[in-house]
Amino acid sequence: MATYPEYMVAPIRQDLVEAGFEQLMTPEEVDTVLNEQSGTVLVAVNSVCGCAAAKARPALKMAVSSSDKKPAKLVTVFAGMETEAVAKAREHMLPYPPSSPCIALFKDGELVHMIERYHIEGNDLMRIVNNLQGAFEEHC
DSSP, rough: OOOOOOHHHHHHHHHHHHTTTOOSHHHHHEEEEEEEEEEEEEEEOOOHHIIIIIHHHHHHHHHHHOOSSHHHHHHHHEETHHHHHHHHHHHHHTTTTSSSEEEEEEETTTEEEEHHHHHHHHHHHHHHHHHHHHHHHHHH
């Protein structure tokens, strides 16, 4: 059951899709991508909140567009919308507790880097970009 009307989240979804992220809508799509045993996948749990708009999405776009090394696959799920897909993504992010927004980097099917909401709302934009770029440099 969706928390928000689709017309409200459509432009928020599109922000990451235009930056090259694939929107995952079902638990099966999430499992297919995150069970991949080779390569890197960046997962963004998108949200309607202010810290997603002001920090998470801009940091994701800046880090991806300005990095020489970057994840092979960029995907996103939307908190409050496709609840089963989000729940499945969060299963892959254990032992981290659910948070929205958040950003996870997987390498060869394993979670290797996690940015939780408190890392996003408590930091400035460039610090988040640098965090992501450092993770890309190390793991991609």
